[in-house]
Structure formats: structure tokens, C-alpha cells
Amino acid sequence: MEQFAPVKRSKDGQPVRYLIVDDSVFARKNLARMIETFGGQVAAEAGDGLTAISEFDRTHPDIVLMDITMPQMEGIEAAERIVQQHPEARIVMVSSVGYQENIVAALQRGARHFVQKPVKPEVLYEVIKYVLGDDGAVANAAGAGA
Amino acid sequence: MKMELIQPFINAADAVLSQGLQGSTKVGNLTMEEEAYRRKGVAGMIALTGDIEGRIILDLEPQTAVKVASHYAGTELPESDALIKETIFELANQVVGNAISALNDQGFHFRVHPPLLLTSEQGDKTSEDTEALMICFETSLGNVFMNVALRYNRKRLSDHAAVGA
Numbered sequence: 172m173e174q175f176a177p178v179k180r181s182k183d184g185q186p187v188r189y190l191i192v193d194d195s196v197f198a199r200k201n202l203a204r205m206i207e208t209f210g211g212q213v214a215a216e217a218g219d220g221l222t223a224i225s226e227f228d229r230t231h232p233d234i235v236l237m238d239i240t241m242p243q244m245e246g247i248e249a250a251e252r253i254v255q256q257h258p259e260a261r262i263v264m265v266s267s268v269g270y271q272e273n274i275v276a277a278l279q280r281g282a283r284h285f286v287q288k289p290v291k292p293e294v295l296y297e298v299i300k301y302v303l304g305d306d307g308a309v310a311n312a313a314g315a316g317a
Numbered sequence: 318m319k320m321e322l323i324q325p326f327i328n329a330a331d332a333v334l335s336q337g338l339q340g341s342t343k344v345g346n347l348t349m350e351e352e353a354y355r356r357k358g359v360a361g362m363i364a365l366t367g368d369i370e371g372r373i374i375l376d377l378e379p380q381t382a383v384k385v386a387s388h389y390a391g392t393e394l395p396e397s398d399a400l401i402k403e404t405i406f407e408l409a410n411q412v413v414g415n416a417i418s419a420l421n422d423q424g425f426h427f428r429v430h431p432p433l434l435l436t437s438e439q440g441d442k443t444s445e446d447t448e449a450l451m452i453c454f455e456t457s458l459g460n461v462f463m464n465v466a467l468r469y470n471r472k473r474l475s476d477h478a479a480v481g482a
Contacts, residue, residue: 195407197400201389240410240429267333267414268429270421287418288411289337 175296177210180233181308187299188214190230192223192246193238193265198288202236202265205292209299210310220244220252227253227260233306234299237282239266239273247277254281261302265290322420322467323450326373329415330463333408334456338388345453350464354449357462358382360435361405363413367427369420371467374435375409377401381459388458406432412463 269287449466
């Protein structure tokens, strides 16, 4: 997999910490692998919306990558609840269901961005940088390819 | 079966497989199937209800599923029933999700049901208005078969037409 210039937290230079939420272990592994190539760190994983809320409270990640269709509680509702409690939360919806209504609903309820599956690493990388804004900094790294 | 219903699924499968596996995918044989579905490897089915009704089956040899999962994870994964099922379900979700996004933006609305594992060797016979199309995608990790059987829900469509008139 392509290696990217690491994106660090600008306040302390530490790796960006992610919460990955997807009911598919397979999809979580795939995202975790991408995050590693961005120089990030997986703070926690969750397989449904309810667990996502408790894992957010426990780990306070910099970014949440949230699937939409999940058991118990869907991603859009979980995103809304997290943002109600933590308005600063940066949530990126990651779903194969990418029609307009879904995207608009997610953004209206607090998500910052939307990435359609299958996730292209270069697209996710750009979205991460955009969502972090001034709170993220691209570090120079030997061998970085992007 | 109407090609405009099937084409989004072919495009979606092509995109999911070629992007996910980072290699070229060739659309191989396309065949109409009027007889009952015969499973080739491990098969996952997703049903659709609404303006368009029917089902999509994704069918892979277990070894192909393990290779796909290992490719995504970036490391060799041991074969297990759970891993194979998970891989097929995620691929099926991605294909159907991408296809219905395109159809939804064209004005079709439907419900996507959770994937089911097909365990019997043979599935239901298709009916007169829902004959199935079987498409083989040749990938670098093995063949992936997709069986699509869909039809317009005439009642829903006529309801829409009545509302729109």
C-alpha cells in the first residue's frame, strides 16, 4: 500500500488518533491499515453505534471514521449523539451507501465529511487533512510518497 | 430483465473489485439463468424490496475469499468460516451500496436487507419476470460470480405515476 507523508496533531506533534466504527471486522482492518500509512494510530474500534459512543467517551479520538448501516444503532444517529455531547468531534462517515439523501442527512446531523466505500486511500488522506484543518500538520518523512 | 437495472450492479462490482484489489478486473462470461441458482463456492445474498425488488448473490471460492481478505488486511490471514463469510458480506454490501446509490439518485427507493449466507447447494428457481443474470468477474485473486435477479415493482411504480400525474 502507498505510504503517505504522516499527518500529526499540530498541538503536540503526536500521531492523530482514530476511532474506527464498522460492523465488519474486514472493513475495520482495511481502514486501520490505511490509517497506519497516514502515520495515525487506532485509539479504539467499535462494531455498532452504541459502542462507538462509549468508546468515544473513553478515548476522545481526534477523528471518528463511522460506517452508516450497523446493528443496534446506525452510524448517523451515533454521530448525532456524539456531536451533541462533544461539538468538537470530527466524524467522517464511511459507507458504501452514498446517495444524496444519506450524505445530506449525515452532514446535517453533525458529520464533517463523507467517503464512499470502497475507500481509496488517497481520498481518505485528503479528507483527513481537510477535516483536521489547522489542528493537523503534514510532517516531512523520508520515503513518504504522497 | 432490464439492462438499466443490472448495469449499476455490474459497474459497482467492477469498481469495488478493481479498486479494492488494486488490479484490473475483467468482466468474463455473462449468462442468463432460468434454472434454480447453483452455488459455486460460498455465496452471500442481499435482498432488495421497494421500487425494485429481487436479490443479488455474490459467490466466491473459499480460497479466493481468503486471498481477498488477506489483500485488504495487508497480511496473510488463516482460512476460517467466519473470515470467508465476513469477506463475502462486506464485498456484497459494497457492491449493492454503490449500485443503489446510483439507482437512488435516479429516483428509485428501496430497502436493502442484511446479507444472508446461502448454505444450500441450490436456490429458488427464478420466475418469468425475474430471470437472473450471472456475471463472472475475473480478478487477479480468482473469479467472483455475481448473480442478479431484479424486477420493477409495478404496483409501486404505478403508485408513483399516479401521484406524479
